[in-house]
Amino acid sequence: MAAEVKGPSDIAKPTGLANFLGPPKLLGRDDKLATLVIKVDEGSPHLKIIDQGVCLKCIEKPCTVTCPVENYKVEDNGHTTIYWSNCIECGTCRIICPFHNISWRYPSGGFGMTYRYG
Amino acid sequence: MAERCDVAIVGAGPGASIAAYILAKGGLEVIMFERGDYPGSKAMFGGVLYTTVLSKYFPDFPGANCVERHIIEKRFSMLSESNELALSFKFLDFEPPYYNHSFTALRAIFDRYLAKKAEEAGAVLVTQTVVDEVIASEGRVVGVRARREGGEVLANVVIAADGANSLIAQSAGLRGELPLSVILGVKEVVSLPREVIEDRFSLEGDEGAAYEYLGGGAVRGAMGAGFLYTNRDTISVGYGIPLGALKALGIQPDELLNEFKMHPVVRRLLRGTTPEEYSAHLIPEMTPHDLPHFVGDGIVVIGGAAGLVNANPLFHEGTNMAMASGVMAAETILQAHKAGNFSAKALEPYASRLRESFAWQDYDRYQGLTRMAETHPQFFNKYPYEFIKLARKLFSVAPTDDGMQVPKRALELAVADHVLAELGLMSFGLDLLDAAKAAMF
Ligand SMILES: Cc1cc2nc3c(=O)[nH]c(=O)nc-3n(C[C@H](O)[C@H](O)[C@H](O)COP(=O)(O)OP(=O)(O)OC[C@H]3O[C@@H](n4cnc5c(N)ncnc54)[C@H](O)[C@@H]3O)c2cc1C
Ligand code: SF4
Ligand code: SF4
Numbered sequence: 006m007a008a009e010v011k012g013p014s015d016i017a018k019p020t021g022l023a024n025f026l027g028p029p030k031l032l033g034r035d036d037k038l039a040t041l042v043i044k045v046d047e048g049s050p051h052l053k054i055i056d057q058g059v060c061l062k063c064i065e066k067p068c069t070v071t072c073p074v075e076n077y078k079v080e081d082n083g084h085t086t087i088y089w090s091n092c093i094e095c096g097t098c099r100i101i102c103p104f105h106n107i108s109w110r111y112p113s114g115g116f117g118m119t120y121r122y123g
Numbered sequence: 124m125a126e127r128c129d130v131a132i133v134g135a136g137p138g139a140s141i142a143a144y145i146l147a148k149g150g151l152e153v154i155m156f157e158r159g160d161y162p163g164s165k166a167m168f169g170g171v172l173y174t175t176v177l178s179k180y181f182p183d184f185p186g187a188n189c190v191e192r193h194i195i196e197k198r199f200s201m202l203s204e205s206n207e208l209a210l211s212f213k214f215l216d217f218e219p220p221y222y223n224h225s226f227t228a229l230r231a232i233f234d235r236y237l238a239k240k241a242e243e244a245g246a247v248l249v250t251q252t253v254v255d256e257v258i259a260s261e262g263r264v265v266g267v268r269a270r271r272e273g274g275e276v277l278a279n280v281v282i283a284a285d286g287a288n289s290l291i292a293q294s295a296g297l298r299g300e301l302p303l304s305v306i307l308g309v310k311e312v313v314s315l316p317r318e319v320i321e322d323r324f325s326l327e328g329d330e331g332a333a334y335e336y337l338g339g340g341a342v343r344g345a346m347g348a349g350f351l352y353t354n355r356d357t358i359s360v361g362y363g364i365p366l367g368a369l370k371a372l373g374i375q376p377d378e379l380l381n382e383f384k385m386h387p388v389v390r391r392l393l394r395g396t397t398p399e400e401y402s403a404h405l406i407p408e409m410t411p412h413d414l415p416h417f418v419g420d421g422i423v424v425i426g427g428a429a430g431l432v433n434a435n436p437l438f439h440e441g442t443n444m445a446m447a448s449g450v451m452a453a454e455t456i457l458q459a460h461k462a463g464n465f466s467a468k469a470l471e472p473y474a475s476r477l478r479e480s481f482a483w484q485d486y487d488r489y490q491g492l493t494r495m496a497e498t499h500p501q502f503f504n505k506y507p508y509e510f511i512k513l514a515r516k517l518f519s520v521a522p523t524d525d526g527m528q529v530p531k532r533a534l535e536l537a538v539a540d541h542v543l544a545e546l547g548l549m550s551f552g553l554d555l556l557d558a559a560k561a562a563m564f
């Protein structure tokens with residue numbers, strides 16, 4: 006008797022690969038932040054808005070759409086708040102603010118964000 | 124009394140560490156300041172390390188577990204919303220151990236490796252310490268001021284190796300503000316078992332692949348590019364976009380990354396992956412006009428701090444230029460030390476050697492291409508889509524009403540029509556000419 010011809014469904018599937026066929030896992034901003042080790046220098050913000058009056062007059066508010074961790078929020082009263090403790094020290098807001106209205110420095114040594122991969 | 128040393132280096136990235144290594148070998152007292160917990164703890168990059176300079180000093184690096192995979196495939200592709208047109212270059216004939224001097228790497232691992240080499244040679248590494256500014260006296264730089272008790276350190280020469288943001292070069296008055304042409308790089312390192320990576324990207328052993336996605340559907344038609352690099356059991360996936368273009372898009376950078384990851388073409392390569400780390404940093408892409416002075420009295424600027432990157436749709440280099448400039452700066456400082464003169468004039472040979480080297484020449488040659496791209500958005504928001512449409516027209520296998528198939532001749536005519544009607548042969552020709560000019564001069 007001739008050997009039975011195997012159809013594609015009879016061929017054993019690799020067990021390892023099968024576990025990695027789902028869609029890539031996506032993270033929202035908060036979960037993205039949670040992948041990082043951040044040591045917060047409590048009470049000592051390294052970023053500050055210099056003059057809220059300038060923010061009130063700033064129409065585009067580019068800081069709110071360019072920070073990679075969305076640290077800039079416009080409050081109901083029109084003031085701009087920096088959630089500085091989430092900062093990953095990329096340097097964007099320092100340059101994007103058209104009025105140089107952000108006092109920007111690095112967190113003190115030993116504080117801020119740490120990459121394990123980079 | 125402030126502490127004293129021969130050379131104070133700000134930063135412990137690839138440029139800093141190789142300079143520290145050479146200076147320490149040359150017998151000088153070197154202190155390297157790093158603001159992170161360890162070298163590489165604050166650093167990220169796309170992911171391909173170019174090892175031409177590295178291999179000369181540390182020929183054994185491939186066996187030292189400091190890099191991930193050697194690249195055997197470079198793939199460039201254009202994306203529309205659902206399609207891809209790609210060009211792949213596979214090169215299997217480069218010899219071990221350095222192959223084509225292109226290795227994927229992770230900075231938290233590589234930077235530590237290189238800084239250790241500098242320490243072994245006698246350089247002192249001080250971590251968790253931010254340098255806020257240079258100390259100047261009578262118009263020359265005489266040391267650095269670190270943000271800690273007794274943080275003043277005097278030195279004959281300061282090396283600003285603090286990367287893209289380079290507040291040190293700025294504090295020394297060697298450059299102004301960074302321009303909006305600087306690029307924001309955003310990435311995730313996602314995990315996948317190594318067998319799955321090798322299977323999916325058709326790699327054997329430690330071979331790796333570097334995929335670049337030029338504009339088009341990668342970053343919503345903006346000037347910018349996506350990338351995907353295979354590490355051992357992780358993949359680096361991300362994109363770079365000039366700040367000006369990002370601002371104009373008005374989408375949150377973290378959402379743009381998710382969008383790129385979920386592009387139907389990219390998503391298939393990332394199946395089953397789990398994000399392990401999110402990161403973002405600036406790439407100092409700028410015109411010669413915005414670059415800092417490379418030397419001042421008692422100070423030299425190297426690597427990313429000096430704006431030495433070749434970041435454009437074709438190449439993403441910078442680590443090699445950082446290491447090359449580190450070598451040239453260190454050798455010049457050794458000469459200056461012999462002569463006992465650390466003036467800008469005595470340090471000038473660093474700048475002139477730099478300008479003769481690939482680090483400057485590649486920067487200079489390709490920044491023209493980047494400038495051209497800035498004024499020709501159609502290379503990102505029009506042509507990729509049009510080329511994909513052309514390919515789609517030509518390769519469509521279409522039935523006719525009578526149950527037969529559209530002849531190829533008709534498809535070719537449709538392509539020709541499209542070229543004439545949509546692409547605008549005249550303006551496309553002119554754009555190509557601009558691109559060629561920019562690449563030539
Ligand atoms: C998203 C992205 C993708 C890239 N892709 C590639 C690529 O694929 N291939 C490639 O070759 N290059 C790439 N580059 C460029 C490359 O990363 C840089 O050119 C290179 O890292 C520059 O090295 P460096 O030693 O000059 O400085 P950096 O690597 O930037 O290191 C600077 C160091 O100084 C420290 N530091 C900064 N300020 C201070 C301070 N005030 N006090 C103390 N310490 C300080 C930092 O913590 C850091 O460790 C990429 C860059 C980015 C951002
Ligand atoms: S860009 Fe500057 S001025 Fe405008 S809202 Fe942000 S911080 Fe305020
Ligand atoms: S430095 Fe970067 S991460 Fe930090 S607040 Fe500014 S833009 Fe956001």
